[in-house]
Amino acid sequence: MNAPLSWLAIAGPTASGKTALALALAQERPVEIVSVDSALVYRGMDIGTAKPTPQERAAVPHHLLDIRDPSEAYSAADFARDAQRLVAEIRQRGALPLLVGGTMLYFKALFEGLDDMPAAQxxxxxxxxxxxxxxxxxxxxxxxxxxxxxxxxxxxxxxxxxxxxxxxxxxxxxxxxxxxHHRRDPAPGQPPQIAGQTGALLSLEPTERGWLHARIAQRFDAMLTDGLVAEVQALRARGDLGPELPAMRCVGYRQAWEALDHASSDSRTAPNAAELRQLRDTGIFATRPLA
Missing domain, CATH: 1.10.20.140 (Histone, subunit A)
Structure with missing residues (x-):
């Protein structure tokens, strides 16, 4: 492109390597990362969302993490408004806004706008x-x-x-x-824009489904090892959250919540070995369609 990019977006399925690429780019030039992920906005949901580590967040400024309580809603329209503001602020600081994530509705809202949708029922x-x-x-x-x-x-x-x-x-x-839904696509050949600023969207698209499925399984296994069930137990213990909330419908959290429901029905505080195996299988299976 003749003009320098005002921003860069990295999209792609779960476990495709978006975070690693973003961190590598951050070593080459000043960037600030804007999360494009509907689960990373929630506080107290770190393991099941594969939230960037404290070390990663210390190395590169991250935005739109931990900005909502799990009891609160966060819409695509909220994201589009916040992302437009952040892109302008990051550019004013002399850094490249780097939008990274896999929530494609958020990208659509940002690039094309959204039609008014009926209220929740x-x-x-x-x-x-x-x-x-x-x-x-x-x-x-x-x-x-x-x-x-x-x-x-x-x-x-x-x-x-x-x-x-x-x-x-x-x-x-x-x-x-x-x-x-009434798409407002840009004119043919026109690059995507955010608030009139030209940028580029880079999509990571693995060609081998087996490779991606193996990555998904490895990641979910790591979440279980790191304490996903204990994280969901702590969320349940608050008493004000339920499986109907958008935060608790996130993949991994929904399956862990159901496993804990089964355990509590037998007066146990944690899933047994068979239930943990079922949790692993259902969590991995539910992640694949999203990818």
Whole structure:
């Protein structure tokens, strides 16, 4: 490109190496990292989100980490507003804004804007969660395919969070989620912009699915070793959090919460060996569709 970049974004699936690349770039020039991750915003959720270590955060300034309590919401619109402000502030300090993460809705909101979406309907969502418990998310995915085929086509049959939201919108409004999406793509050949500033989006796309699946398994095993279950136990002990909250629906946390539910139903405080194996399998399986 003829003009220097005003910012650089690094996207890609879970465990594809985004953090390592960002830290390597930070050794070459002054950068500040803006997290593009819907889970890293939450305080007290460090292990299951693979949050940057204190050493990494000390080496390079990081933004949009630990900015919400797990009981609070954080939307794509919130992210777009915060990221635009941070990009301007980082540029004023003479550093390169480096946006790093895999929450693609956040990138969409930042580059294209978002249409107004219907407000959340907690009662409807609770009913959908109950149906999923009884029938399984693939059954609700099949229902979604009947009323909103374009949305269903891009979702995994086990992506409960997004299937639930799409059906919630349909039941509340009678309109499919896809009817609220009106893409505002840049003109052909035009690079992406943030608040009028030109940058570039670099996507890490592993060509070997087996390699990525192995990385996902290694990462989830490391989370379990580092204390994911104990982290979720501490969150449950607060008493004000539940599995219906967006924070607790994050992959890894949802599965650990369910494992602890099974343990508590037998008057135990921790999952047994078989439940831990099940937690490992379901956590890895749930991560693959997101990747």
């Amino acid at each position: 907690p009662a409807l969502r609770a009913a959908l969660e109950a149906e999923a418990q009884a029938q399984g998310w693939p059954a609700l995915h099949a229902e979604l395919a009947q009323v909103d085929p374009s949305t269903a086509a891009r979702l995994s049959p086990n992506d409960g969070q997004r299937i639930g939201r799409a059906l919630e919108i349909y039941r509340a409004t009678g309109q499919p989620l896809s009817s609220f």
